[in-house]
Amino acid sequence: QMCIRDRYQRRVRVQNRKQMKTLIVLLSLLALTQAACHAKTTVTSAELRCVFPQLSIAKADLYAPLLSKRLAEIGTSNTCEWAAILGNVGTETNGLTEWRQIPCSITYCGRGPLQITGSTNYEFCSRQSLCACPTIYTNPNICLLYTSDAADELLCV
Numbered sequence: 728q729m730c731i732r733d734r735y736q737r738r739v740r741v742q743n744r745k746q747m748k749t750l751i752v753l754l755s756l757l758a759l760t761q762a763a764c765h766a767k768t769t770v771t772s773a774e775l776r777c778v779f780p781q782l783s784i785a786k787a788d789l790y791a792p793l794l795s796k797r798l799a800e801i802g803t804s805n806t807c808e809w810a811a812i813l814g815n816v817g818t819e820t821n822g823l824t825e826w827r828q829i830p831c832s833i834t835y836c837g838r839g840p841l842q843i844t845g846s847t848n849y850e851f852c853s854r855q856s857l858c859a860c861p862t863i864y865t866n867p868n869i870c871l872l873y874t875s876d877a878a879d880e881l882l883c884v
Contacts, residue, residue, distance in 0.1 A: 763806075764805040764806055764807035764808075765805060765806045766804060766805055766806075767803075767804065767805055767806045767808075767809050768795070768799055768803070768804055769791075769795035769799070770791055770794055770795055770798075770809060770813070771791055772784070772787040772788045772790075772791040773787075774791075775787040775790060775791055775794075775813075775823070778813060778817065778822075779817055779822035779823050779824075780822070781821075781822045781824055782822055782823050782824060786823065786824075790823060798812065800857075801857065815841065816840045816841060819837070819840065819841055819842040820840055820842070823840075826838060826839060826840075828842055828844070834846070834867060835848070835849050835867055838867060838868070846864070849863050849864045849867055850864045852864070853865070
């Protein structure tokens with residue numbers, strides 16, 4: 728099956744980062760929804776690479792099972808939900824490649840898949856029973872780890 732991004736690759740010329748973010752969101756929606764919400768409980772490495780072409784194979788192989796596991800735990804069950812989450816995460820992280828807001832000169836700047844910001848949001852995340860990152864408020868850099876902690880932060884927000 729052809730990656731939907733490949734169908735449109737020659738038609739779209741990306742001229743700046745904002746356009747890239749918009750393109751990622753639109754392609755995420757287009758690739759995963761295909762006109763209706765269908766059952767979907769996991770995302771594959773190939774799907775991540777299709778939606779986020781700048782993502783390395785190694786990182787896609789790492790992130791796909793982490794995202795699938797964590798998002799299944801919160802009930803992500805159809806293509807529309809996956810498209811919404813991947814569109815947001817892709818926009819915030821430049822296609823799953825930047826895990827920290829640039830520049831980051833304050834303690835509670837944007838980190839992790841959803842780039843949460845501000846001490847209030849970090850503290851809120853640390854108190855959520857569903858969240859697997861209770862130390863996020865006292866250790867904000869936990870979101871930057873390329874392990875399950877980065878996927879755990881996704882549950883915080």
